[in-house]
Amino acid sequence: MKSNISSHQLSMFDSNPADLNSSDGIECAVADSIESAIAAIHEGTAIYTSAPEIEKLLDLLTWPACGGRLHDPACGDGNMLVAALERLKPAPGDFQEAQRIHGIEFHHESVLDARQRCAAVLENHGWDQTEAFACAEALVIQRDFLLDEIDQTWDVILANPPYWRRARLPGSYRDAFDEVTPHHARGDLLNAYLDKMPAVLAEGGQMALVTSDRWLANAGTGRLREALGDRFCVSHVERLDTASAFHRPKKREKDTPPRVHAVGMILSNEGRAIDASPFIVDEIPEVDGIPLEEIVTIRLAxxxxxxxxxxxxxxxxxxxxxxxxxxxPRGIDSETGEIGKPVRWAIVTGDEPPPPSVARHLEREMARMPKRGRREATPWIPPERFDKHLPLAEDAILIPRIATSLRPIRLPAGRLPVNHSLVLISGMSWEDVSTMLSHPLVQAQADALAPRVESGYRSYTATLLRQLIIPHEAIPVALKKAA
Ligand SMILES: C[S@@+](CC[C@H](N)C(=O)[O-])C[C@H]1O[C@@H](n2cnc3c(N)ncnc32)[C@H](O)[C@@H]1O
Structure with missing residues (x-):
């Protein structure tokens, strides 16, 4: 298998040549190591984009009418290049026109596949076979987009960048990756791509991307969003159906849909601004009403x-x-929302020291309490005090933070909700709160605002609940009269 080892990649192994006894040996070991790292990363990241998603992005870019040169920096077996080339239809022998398309891929076999497929498109458009192959060699090059220096720029980037957490990178590759990737982009290969792609895009250029939505919402990627926001706006974004938008290379056996929430998007110099705060993909319905937090009390358990x-x-x-x-949280049936019989009881303590039996118990067990939960002067008071306001004397409402939809659950009077995964709503009857939260416009706001986690679950935080606007028609009559 051929290798295209950059000087950067070679230097990263220089520090560990002790067990190799010739310079040839070093080069072989480096090649093996690099090849196996690339094979592992390719195996994990080769989740190819389906044709309709690519065509949609090309339409939005108005390719090829938009002019300029198009680049896929993670081209795999060439899906995106082939689609762009099919639209370009360069006349036989017009190398200059054909070279408006360009791709980079670091996995050797995929480079060969991509070249083969591009050559086939050219041949279909009347190119001579030898010229088609020579041209395809120039269209697809074997490079590491992240580790190698890329000294060209393009006018359009069309990409489904690899998505792979830094922690899962083979160790040798990770060291080299860390060396060239700025801190705010190190969490994932995707973040590193998002950080580097603008550097190879000409001024005023557009990026058409298929990516996981995580970088748009996560708190840890604020700096990355901010950096992208200095140059780009989001002129188009839509959610993709993960089951149909992707496929694995044919020879792979595993064919389960990737566990990501994917979006298709265009970054250009017009559209919605992007900055360090989470970027909400879905449209939040405009609602004429009153913020939920002005009607009820919302707090974490x-x-x-x-x-x-x-x-x-x-x-x-x-x-x-x-x-x-x-x-x-584990005492709530995730299907029915029913609250089971209690299996834990909380010790209630207040301003005054507790009876000696409780004091002795707490003294004995407190070593297991994390530092943030200890109170040196009043060790009998729990990490988060509740004795003055909980449990409630009337039924209230619980919202489990991780759920498939915003679902109010009735909390019976006298039971104490425990754990930050539960949000407590009080100050109004269960029936009234339940009616307000079930309103379709409230559910639609919650769906738009709640970040997707795994397997169809979303995260409904207290902050999210505070942002909900209750439409006037869903506000209980008694409250309207009082107002
Ligand atoms: C998600 S696939 C996308 C392929 C193609 N663009 C598509 O959408 O069908 C990502 C590809 O990026 C390649 N890749 C991952 N890291 C890379 C790197 N640092 N340099 C070049 N290619 C890389 C993988 O081998 C894989 O083929």
């Missing part, structure tokens, strides 16, 4: 530390202790 300190598995485990039954 308290965190009381690990089991066995403030949380007991029996109400009478400590004689003399005052306890309340808890509701934990």
């Amino acid at each position: 308290p965190w009381l530390g690990p089991d066995g300190i403030f949380l007991l598995d029996r109400p009478d485990a400590i004689p003399g202790a005052k306890t309340v039954p808890c509701v934990m």
Whole structure:
């Protein structure tokens, strides 16, 4: 297998030649190591884009009428290049026109596949076979887009950049990756691509991307968004159906859809601004109404530390202790939303020191409490105090943070919700809150705002709930009258 090893890649192995006894040996070992790292990354990232998604992006770019040169910096077996070339239809022998298309790929076999496919397109358009192959060699080159220096620029980038967490990179590759990738872009190959692609895009150029939506919403990628936002706006973004938008190379057996939430998007100099704050992909419906947080109280359920300190598995485990039954996230049936029988009881303590039996228990167990949960002067008070306002005397509403939809669950009076994965809404009857949250416009806002996590689940935080606007028609009559 051929290798295209950059000087950068060679230098990263220089520090470890002890067990190699000739310079040929070093080169072979380096080649093997690089080849296996590339093979592993290719195996993990070769999730190819389906034709309709590529055509849609080419339409949005108005390729080839938009002019200029188009580049795919992670071209795989050439899906995107082939589609762009098919539209370009360069006349036989017109190398200059054909070379408006260009691709980079670091996996040797895929480079050969991509060249073969581009040559076939040219031949179909009447090119002589030898010229078609010579041209295809120039269209697709074997390089590492991230580690190698790329000294050209293009007017359009069309890409489905690899998506692979830094922690999963083979160690040798990771060292080289860290050396050339700025800190804010190191979390994933995708982030590094998003950071580097603008450098090879001519002023005023456009980027058409198929990517996971994670970098748009995650708190950790704010700096990356900010850097992109200095130059680009989002002129188009839409969610893609992951099951149909991608496919694996034919020879692969595994064919499960990738576990990402993908978007197709165009970054150019017009459209929605992008900055360090999370970028909301879905349109949030405009609602004429009142913010939920002005109508009810929204708070996180308290965190009381690990089991066995403030949380007991029996109400009478400590004689003399005052306890309340808890509701934990795992005690809620994810299908029905029903709250099961209590399996934990929280010790209730207040301003005054507790009975000696409780003090002794807490002293014995407190070593297991993380630092952030300890109170040196008043060790009997839990990490997040609840005794003055919880449990509630009336039924209230719980929202599990990780769920498939925004679902209000009835919290019976006298039960204490525990854990930051539960958001508590109080100050109005269960029926009224439930009616407000079930309104389609409220559900649509929640769907747009809630970041997608895995397997169809989304994250409904207290911050999100505070942003919801309740339409006037869903506000309880009694409240309207009072207003
Ligand atoms: C998601 S596939 C996209 C292929 C093609 N553009 C498509 O959409 O069908 C990503 C490709 O990037 C390649 N790749 C990953 N890291 C790379 C790097 N640093 N330099 C060049 N190619 C890389 C992988 O081998 C893989 O073929």
